Amino acid sequence: MATLESPPLGTPSAMRSAFGTVLSALILLLIGVLAFSIRLFSVIKYESVIHEFDPYFNYRVTQFLSKNGIYEFWNWFDDRTWYPLGRVIGGTVYPGLTLTAGTIWWALNAINIPLSVETVCVFTAPVFSAFASWATYLLTKEVKGSGAGLAAAALLAMVPSYISRSVAGSYDNEAVAIFALIFTFYLYIKTLNTGSLFYATLNAIAYFYMVCSWGGYTFIINLIPMHVLLCIVTGRYSPRLYIAYAPLVVLGTLLAALVPVVGFNAVLTSEHFASFLVFIIIHVVALVYYIKGILSPKMFKVAVTLVVSIGLVVCLIVVAVLVALVASSPTGGWSGRSLSLLDPTYASKYIPIIASVSEHQPPTWPSYFMDINVLAFLVPAGIIACFSPLSDASSFVVLYIVMSVYFSGVMVRLMLVLAPAACIMSGIALSQAFDVFTASIKYQLGRSANSKDDAEDNTSTNNAPKDDSSSGKTDKGEEVAKERPSKKGKKKEREPADKPSVKSKILKKRALVLPLEASIVALLLLIMLGAFYVIHCVWAAAEAYSAPSIVLTSQSRDGLHVFDDFRESYAWLSHNTDVDDKVASWWDYGYQTTAMANRTVIVDNNTWNNTHIATVGTAMSSPEKAAWEIFNSLDVKYVLVVFGGLIGYPSDDINKFLWMVRIGGGVFPHIKEADYLRDGNYRIDSEATPTMLNCLMYKLSYYRFVETDGKGYDRVRRTEIGKKNFKLTHFEEVFTSHHWMVRIYKLKPQKNRIRGRAKKLKLKTSSGLDSKPAKKNPWI
């Protein structure tokens, strides 16, 4: 990879440089194609369909945006979800993704390419993956030259961790956010290297885009201040650093506050405080440097004491204010997720809802091998390469990898943030290794060809071919170091500075070679390592990360089986129920129901109201009659359950049932988890507790199940069910999908006949429906 790159400096031939540029552009184009096409497995193996849960919500928002325009979108109050509460969508979503896809759709339509909104949404993530790899090229090029840049871009194009979040159809925030993240970092480094206000402004805009796209923007607004602080502490302060940082904080914070979901959080929550603190520090330091410039050394010593003491006082005051602010806010100013990063045991102790989510778990070592694969081996070499020599830019990427690898160790989800850093580091390592090995081979081959010549001739003749392939790490380091002076002086300074460096290179080069055959073997091994990476990535993209989870397949002896039950039942809902009917299900299926069936749901995947979720959980864990009363009080007409017992689909509602009981019991204490447990286990076989066998979830899942095979054998739990023949009194089955994966029940209407107790009951419930003040909470 690195060998294909052309020399930035030192060659007299302009043709060669032009050829290198064209070749680089071609390689980048191919990398883009690779990044796009490796994510199409999901479309080829399944179909062009939106995946999973959250993407359905984003898709629905995008549909709304493209239909009603941006102003309607900002003010959108969604009454189809969280019935009867509803949800303000415009102010509670990160709009970056939907605005991006909406704009792409609008632009394509404007030039008469009539793609559907769904198609645009499906392919947004792959397109942005290509952008992300180009941004990686730019970033790494700023750090270690274009050879490393190309290598890093190629690695990022297919890193499994990123693929897992950006296959075609995975229409989620991360798809565009990773591009925004890398691009923001690139612009920061670019500003740092050039000292140009133009790039600083672009940087703030890129940061704004990141804030629009993903909550992970707090990583940027903490990492960059940290780097600035690091530079100051290690004595690397420069005006370029000031230009790179100060505009970002001012403009970036102003822009971030424009995003409704962030708003005043941009100045009020402590995730942002670090940036303000460093903002003050950098001003103090800038002042010190300024005074140092205008005073004589003696006067400066006097001034230093003055300024430092004033600065200290200011800092102390600010720290005191910050501490007071942090202490006075309810969660100590830190949102739960950020806290769990700093104190890894925090979440497991205090916030079960965070600890319970699988992607918030700490990863084990195989996770790293799965998600960044051989990059895990190369990163240490990249870190060391960044230290020889250490520049502002390379110290930033080192800080980036250190921070991201630490955070990924706390939460497996943040592996996604680690992936670009690992690619950059590995790109640098690979490029350096290729440089050294190919340079050695060329040198040794050249030497054997000219073995009769003088030693002095040798070095000079061999220097030229070596230059274009390697130019070595020292060379690039010098180049980066040279780029630091501001833009004006840069070009002029470059020319004269090159000559001595070339000379010193000639002297150094003789020593910096390795034996020929060892280099060849090492090169082959590295290529093998790269090949293994490619195979792993293709495998991960094709097998592990492409399942849309809305359509399931299974490979068996008699061929491929496709389970399309979800869409079948959502379609049934949309065709056979009234448009204003309310459908109750566990929250996992909320987004899909609103997006695909266009029916109102009680709870959905945006789990903002725990009580409401607990109500549904309580209904599912209650006996039929009590459940009917709860659902009826919520105007529910249909209840949807997902059942995998017939075909062995493990993530069905019975397996999620313990969470329904726990969350329900957390709010409504009459639901006790112990009632559902036999010897500490959830069981549905003949050993199950009576409460379990009589709860709504059991009944709706296993109603008529015995008719399928005569025994009622559940393939997920691998047992025969406990209660086989029973009738439903308050619900009636209206739809069961082909493989019984989705079952829909309708609430039976209240009986007309009025008899003793029934009359009382009816009066109670109907009064609950008609007169609101007298409404009695029926499930307490």
Add this chain to the structure above:
Amino acid sequence: MADHTNLSHRFFLSIALLSTVAVTEPDLTGELVSLRSSSESGVIRLNDESVSRFITSVSIPRPYSLIIFFNSINLNSEPLQEFRREFGFVSASFTSNNNNRSDVTDKLFFCEIDSTDSEAFHRFGIRSLPQICLKAMMEEDDVDGTAESVAEFVESRTHLTVGPIHRPPLLSKTQISVIATLIAISAPFLIKKVLKGETVLHNSRVWLYGAVFVYFFSVSGTMHNIIKSVPLFLTDREDSNKLVFFYEGSQYQLGAEGFSVGFLYNAVGLLLAYVTNALVRVRNVNEQRVVMMLVMVVSLLAVKRVVYLDNWKTGYQIQMYWPSSWQWH
């Protein structure tokens, strides 16, 4: 897996409280008092003989209560020893809080039986009845391994007050004063160094080592080990002499396993960096040759080992995507 270890902990964390009052047998009480004063933090170590002397051969009701901690030094379990320390705090606090009231202190004695005294263990049926035995003696939630919960349990059963628990402070007063003087002495030097720009922070090697260490720390899954408080290794369930270092299943890992793979991850990268940065400067070609060969063999083995372990642990097998006509079997 986690359940299994928990269970074995519960097994040994049993605390029995044998409480009884009436009939005075002063010699036994006096003996216990003297034993207590001679033992560390007032926890009396009981053996098979003293168990029969103080417990089984005494006519019921006994004039005193004994709270017994069933310990096992051999198990070498950190949580258990933690609990044992807490237990010691309760005992020490109990005696010091009721210092002048022999009517209280002579009623309750803190004891300990180690699993080496297997007869005593048998007598209490600890071995044969792990969990049920515990539940019969107390509610599981009552004692969570802290001194406060033990004290509460004791108070609720014997109606004797333990009083506030005295824990030793994290740093003793002398330690604090030594640290304070050290800081005071070194402060001027530190400030001078900071102003000159010669601190360790200015040494890029420190940063380099730090960065590589954090990387090693994270990729070996140490955070996972800390959060889930994973042991370094397990003993085999069937053969107690055999140690299990690697756990099958990708959701869980053992401490030693994480560190060894983290080491392999790092070894390859560091060796590569060594070759490209340091070895190129070596003048002797033969030395370069030998070292490179060595490095390549080690790296190859490390990568192969990790791939093998990963396949074993996760159960995935990566498809090689050879053309279908190449398949020979």
